[in-house]
Amino acid sequence: MLQNSDLKIHYDKLDTPFLFVNKPIFFNNLTRLRTEIEGLKCELRPHFKTLRALESTPYLLPKKSSPITVSTMKEAEALASAGYRDIIYAVGIAASKLPRVANLLSKGIEIKVILDSVEQANLLNDFSINNHCAISALIEIDCDGHRGGITPDDPTLVKIAQLLDRGAACFQGILTHAGESYQCFDQASLRAAAQNEVDAAVNAARHLRATDIICNIVSIGSTPTAHSYQNLDGITEVRAGVYGFFDLVMTGIGVCTTHDIAASVVTTVIGHNKERGSLFIDAGWMALSSDRGTASQPKDCGYGLLTDSAGKVLDNLQVTTVNQEHGIIEAVDGSNINFDNFPIGCRLHVLPNHACATASMHQHYHVFDIQTNTYDVWTRVQGW
Amino acid sequence: MLQNSDLKIHYDKLDTPFLFVNKPIFFNNLTRLRTEIEGLKCELRPHFKTLRALESTPYLLPKKSSPITVSTMKEAEALASAGYRDIIYAVGIAASKLPRVANLLSKGIEIKVILDSVEQANLLNDFSINNHCAISALIEIDCDGHRGGITPDDPTLVKIAQLLDRGAACFQGILTHAGESYQCFDQASLRAAAQNEVDAAVNAARHLRATDIICNIVSIGSTPTAHSYQNLDGITEVRAGVYGFFDLVMTGIGVCTTHDIAASVVTTVIGHNKERGSLFIDAGWMALSSDRGTASQPKDCGYGLLTDSAGKVLDNLQVTTVNQEHGIIEAVDGSNINFDNFPIGCRLHVLPNHACATASMHQHYHVFDIQTNTYDVWTRVQGW
Numbered sequence: 001m002l003q004n005s006d007l008k009i010h011y012d013k014l015d016t017p018f019l020f021v022n023k024p025i026f027f028n029n030l031t032r033l034r035t036e037i038e039g040l041k042c043e044l045r046p047h048f049k050t051l052r053a054l055e056s057t058p059y060l061l062p063k064k065s066s067p068i069t070v071s072t073m074k075e076a077e078a079l080a081s082a083g084y085r086d087i088i089y090a091v092g093i094a095a096s097k098l099p100r101v102a103n104l105l106s107k108g109i110e111i112k113v114i115l116d117s118v119e120q121a122n123l124l125n126d127f128s129i130n131n132h133c134a135i136s137a138l139i140e141i142d143c144d145g146h147r148g149g150i151t152p153d154d155p156t157l158v159k160i161a162q163l164l165d166r167g168a169a170c171f172q173g174i175l176t177h178a179g180e181s182y183q184c185f186d187q188a189s190l191r192a193a194a195q196n197e198v199d200a201a202v203n204a205a206r207h208l209r210a211t212d213i214i215c216n217i218v219s220i221g222s223t224p225t226a227h228s229y230q231n232l233d234g235i236t237e238v239r240a241g242v243y244g245f246f247d248l249v250m251t252g253i254g255v256c257t258t259h260d261i262a263a264s265v266v267t268t269v270i271g272h273n274k275e276r277g278s279l280f281i282d283a284g285w286m287a288l289s290s291d292r293g294t295a296s297q298p299k300d301c302g303y304g305l306l307t308d309s310a311g312k313v314l315d316n317l318q319v320t321t322v323n324q325e326h327g328i329i330e331a332v333d334g335s336n337i338n339f340d341n342f343p344i345g346c347r348l349h350v351l352p353n354h355a356c357a358t359a360s361m362h363q364h365y366h367v368f369d370i371q372t373n374t375y376d377v378w379t380r381v382q383g384w
Numbered sequence: 385m386l387q388n389s390d391l392k393i394h395y396d397k398l399d400t401p402f403l404f405v406n407k408p409i410f411f412n413n414l415t416r417l418r419t420e421i422e423g424l425k426c427e428l429r430p431h432f433k434t435l436r437a438l439e440s441t442p443y444l445l446p447k448k449s450s451p452i453t454v455s456t457m458k459e460a461e462a463l464a465s466a467g468y469r470d471i472i473y474a475v476g477i478a479a480s481k482l483p484r485v486a487n488l489l490s491k492g493i494e495i496k497v498i499l500d501s502v503e504q505a506n507l508l509n510d511f512s513i514n515n516h517c518a519i520s521a522l523i524e525i526d527c528d529g530h531r532g533g534i535t536p537d538d539p540t541l542v543k544i545a546q547l548l549d550r551g552a553a554c555f556q557g558i559l560t561h562a563g564e565s566y567q568c569f570d571q572a573s574l575r576a577a578a579q580n581e582v583d584a585a586v587n588a589a590r591h592l593r594a595t596d597i598i599c600n601i602v603s604i605g606s607t608p609t610a611h612s613y614q615n616l617d618g619i620t621e622v623r624a625g626v627y628g629f630f631d632l633v634m635t636g637i638g639v640c641t642t643h644d645i646a647a648s649v650v651t652t653v654i655g656h657n658k659e660r661g662s663l664f665i666d667a668g669w670m671a672l673s674s675d676r677g678t679a680s681q682p683k684d685c686g687y688g689l690l691t692d693s694a695g696k697v698l699d700n701l702q703v704t705t706v707n708q709e710h711g712i713i714e715a716v717d718g719s720n721i722n723f724d725n726f727p728i729g730c731r732l733h734v735l736p737n738h739a740c741a742t743a744s745m746h747q748h749y750h751v752f753d754i755q756t757n758t759y760d761v762w763t764r765v766q767g768w
Contacts, residue, residue, distance in 0.1 A: 072709060117655060291669070
């Protein structure tokens with residue numbers, strides 16, 4: 001792919017292992033979903049948790065006022081410093097995080113937290129009074145039994161919203177996440193999960209509005225369901241994260257193909273195991289992560305599938321074992337790998353099980369754009 | 385533990401999740417092994433791959449001339465910049481790493497690489513000639529069929545050593561690693577693995593010396609075998625890495641107890657799942673890693689066991705599920721957790737499956753010493 005290009009110089013100079021991003025594919029993934037969601041007359045609120053690199057935001061978000069989701073206050077603070085204002089911190093709020101939330105509020109950042117308990121509502125009200133602020137909050141709805149949240153018909157939903165409405169905090173709406181959709185492997189079940197997610201959110205909003213509670217935000221989303229909605233009436237926004245890079249878990253679920261996977265780990269073949277007909281590579285779990293997301297899928301991809309440096313998927317090869325700094329590639333059918341095809345020193349790309357996990361092992365992403373002949377380095381915002 | 389101490393102020397001020405190091409326990413672990421190995425009249429060459437923090441080196445190594453092992457050139461360069469000189473880069477050498485090796489050699493750093501093939505030997509000789517240097521190399525010996533390396537009786541061993549001896553590179557000796565020892569769960573099998581490791585190395589050295597090849601270094605080691613040697617005659621040094629922190633995998637193997645685990649992830653209880661009688665915590669795989677090293681052990685510890693903030697192990701609790709930024713704690717016996725004992729906002733420590741993996745998810749370690757009443761922050765050397 002980079003064969004006859006200035007980019008090859010950059011590619012060759014980098015030590016392996018490194019995280020490679022194919023920018024046209026990345027851009028395609030972003031455009032595809034934004035077009036689908038906006039085509040359904042809804043807003044997209046991407047999740048920053050996969051990318052966590054500020055250099056990605058101009059591609060992710062059309063404007064500084066565009067909405068975004070985060071999984072840590074660290075991401076929120078980084079985005080705020082880059083001028084982004086509309087942020088949902090989408091992990092159940094804990095007291096220890098509130099000073100940082102209040103700090104961003106005081107700077108005019110519209111940060112919203114999520115909760116699913118009376119205790120948390122009281123916490124937010126008390127904190128708001130004591131710190132002369134008004135913490136904005138969404139109630140998390142449980143749409144499929146996967147995680148936290150209140151089921152739409154649970155009377156606690158109205159109780160919590162009323163507590164917030166009547167207290168010093170500020171109730172902004174509801175949010176749900178179809179965590180069970182990761183167990184879907186065909187279009188029909190994906191569409192059902194997507195519809196279920198919509199219905200649960202719409203029902204929750206209806207219950208609230210029936211008691212005259214204003215429900216501004218009705219937020220739903222997961223990458224599998226985000227690509228499977230047929231109607232978004234009653235929904236104000238859709239969230240999704242891993243779709244920018246995609247990965248083998250998403251491929252297994254069926255919302256993309258391996259050709260849509262924009263992030264891969266470039267590795268060098270460092271040895272041949274003649275007895276086992278396997279290859280040693282210099283990418284171990286430090287470069288790939290230990291994530292085995294495909295282990296519970298119909299097609300288990302080990303620690304990753306391989307492509308050559310031109311991006312062509314090498315069927316029948318998988319990373320089967322990882323130590324800290326090296327891995328082993330074996331043939332899926334148990335045959336001996338033809339070492340002539342994979343000489344020591346040649347480079348391969350490992351497609352990740354779970355892009356969020358693999359990207360988290362890298363401080364920098366090496367972003368190549370063969371269409372514009374540009375090479376960029378993106379720096380990951382790490383930590384909490 | 386930090387109850388009546390100035391340290392509590394630091395502890396309480398830190399946002400969770402964070403990596404907590406109990407320095408007296410850490411120091412104990414280091415002292416224990418060094419005393420054992422030096423008591424057997426041998427040298428200890430710790431592995432830096434677990435800690436990867438320069439602030440740890442004064443505890444790890446008595447002098448700047450003390451020997452150390454690394455898993456990446458990044459670690460080697462960091463140690464060299466801190467004045468350490470005697471380094472083994474213990475992952476099978478690849479061509480792409482050699483310029484960095486040569487760079488350190490030119491600065492007088494005694495860095496040694498490892499290899500197990502004729503191709504690599506030729507590579508080292510050619511590079512040495514072409515770059516006017518003499519790459520020092522050890523041949524990796526396969527002592528237990530676990531990984532790479534040449535078996536002691538394989539004639540290729542002598543062939544490779546002779547190639548190096550007669551070429552521009554510099555043959556320094558042999559190195560082995562008892563990778564299969566991680567499958568040992570009792571003292572007898574650990575001792576057998578340790579003895580086997582010694583025998584393999586001694587045999588390999590003997591074969592070489594029988595052909596008049598000088599074998600200066602005879603290097604063996606893994607944390608399990610390092611704690612199980614009865615005699616080290618013929619061995620010049622022992623390597624081990626995770627023993628500084630220890631972890632649940634090492635506890636399962638039997639070389640330590642949970643009381644010896646010096647590194648843990650501090651997390652906050654952020655929610656109660658009343659239906660399932662489980663706790664939500666703010667530590668997910670981003671804080672813990674996805675490593676499930678105990679999954680194949682007699683006692684599977686899920687994603688980690690728990691202690692209270694005083695360090696007392698909470699039997700019957702495990703982290704059973706992790707998402708990116710939150711985790712779920714459940715009772716091992718399936719009972720409902722008594723929420724009164726774990727109120728929202730309370731802190732727990734997660735003991736890691738695999739300390740090398742968990743530490744790798746953190747940019748900083750928070751090191752508490754209740755004996756000297758000191759608190760330090762160590763910074764991890766990340767990347768490649």
